[in-house]
Amino acid sequence: MNKLLFKGALLSLMLVGSAGAQSQDGLKVFISVDMEGITGTVNVDDVRRTGKDYDYFRQTMTREANAAIEGALAAGATEIVVRDSHGSALNLLPEMLNRNSKLLRDWSDGPMVMMEGIDASYDAAVYIGYHASAGTPNSVLGHTSSGDVTNVSVNGIRMPEAGYNALMAGHYDVPVVFIAGDKAICDEAKALLGNVETVAVKEGIGQAALNLHPEVAREQIRAGVERALRNLDNYKPYKLRAPYTLTLTLKTEKNINKGALYPGAKRTGDWELTYVGKDVLEIMSAYKGMRR
Structure with missing residues (x-):
């Protein structure tokens, strides 16, 4: 390979590498x-x-x-x-x-x-x-x-x-x-x-x-x-800091009773359910499950 071809190939490799880095970044x-x-x-x-x-x-x-x-x-x-x-x-x-x-x-x-x-x-x-x-x-x-x-709170917020x-x-x-x-x-x-x-x-x-x-x-x-x-x-x-305490307030007794069947959920007040989890995705899974 002559010098001109070598330089062209090297430049092409540099451009490909640069484009890849730009895409990743x-x-x-x-x-x-x-x-x-x-x-x-x-x-x-x-x-x-x-x-x-x-x-x-x-x-x-x-x-x-x-x-x-x-x-x-x-x-x-x-x-x-x-x-x-x-x-x-x-x-x-x-x-x-x-x-x-x-x-x-x-x-x-x-x-x-x-x-x-x-x-x-x-x-x-x-x-x-x-x-x-x-x-x-x-x-x-x-x-x-x-x-x-009617209300959702996490760690009291x-x-x-x-x-x-x-x-x-x-x-x-x-x-x-x-x-x-x-x-x-x-x-x-x-x-x-x-x-x-x-x-x-x-x-x-x-x-x-x-x-x-x-x-x-x-x-x-x-x-x-x-x-x-x-x-x-x-x-x-x-x-927020773990553990995460999810408190959910629903409108009807029927929905509270259904939500309380979710594993780990506890009834903690009038039409209120509470679930404590180790991370955000766990409490959001519980939130979805307690509303079904």
């Missing part, structure tokens, strides 16, 4: 998308398949997911996974979703639910369309998991869905850096997680909601996600 982002916190949704029918405006709002949901994806790409993301986290988990429109992402649809039998697919390979988690916990004043469509749950989802991300040392939804969840998330970038796309006024224009909401989501991901060092994974 790229920014990997997990985006969980719910629907009650999307711009404009205010009534239960807005987020149900049988609702007359559901098809419109699933488009809005997909567009807000795209805004988050665009923000992540602008910050240098090389891999993005979007988790459909509402209801049937079959809401986001695949053809409309930004092609630079992968979409996870439907539910599995594991404990991760809205965080299905996350692991230690991710650099950050982003929540779009999230809502406050059940009973939060001036929340828009506020609830926790299902209509049967009241948890919205964003809270225990952040614990699951924290289990893998992944920080939650951005949340978009109604003002109530933005306030709740800041009080719980500390430093987290938020965009309130609407504000509850009793049963009503004052909304941003959808285009404005998307602009703010795009900018907020990019800003958060460009400043990853500002955010820390959300963690």
Whole structure:
């Protein structure tokens, strides 16, 4: 091999090695998308398949997911996974979703639910369309998991869905850096997680909601996600100390009796169940099992 050919071959090997290193070191982002916190949704029918405006709002949901994806790409993301986290988990429109992402649809039998697919390979988690916990004043469509749950706490700390989802991300040392939804969840998330970038796309006024224009909401989501991901060092994974004490309050005697059959669950009060576990995934498995 002459010197020119040798240099060309060496350069090719260096480029291949460099590309591989860049791929391994790229920014990997997990985006969980719910629907009650999307711009404009205010009534239960807005987020149900049988609702007359559901098809419109699933488009809005997909567009807000795209805004988050665009923000992540602008910050240098090389891999993005979007988790459909509402209801049937079959809401986001695949053809409309930004092609630079992968979409996870439907539910599995594991404990991760809205965080299905996350692991230690991710650099950050982003929540779009999230809502406050059940009973939060001036929340828009506020609830926790299902209509049967009135409260969830871990180690005595009241948890919205964003809270225990952040614990699951924290289990893998992944920080939650951005949340978009109604003002109530933005306030709740800041009080719980500390430093987290938020965009309130609407504000509850009793049963009503004052909304941003959808285009404005998307602009703010795009900018907020990019800003958060460009400043990853500002955010820390959300963690609590083991052992983990899960306390669950349900609405009916029937559901409490069923939940108490889960191995390790104990009835500790009026319509209240408690489970103590060694790690986050164990208590989330119990949470899922006690609600069946």
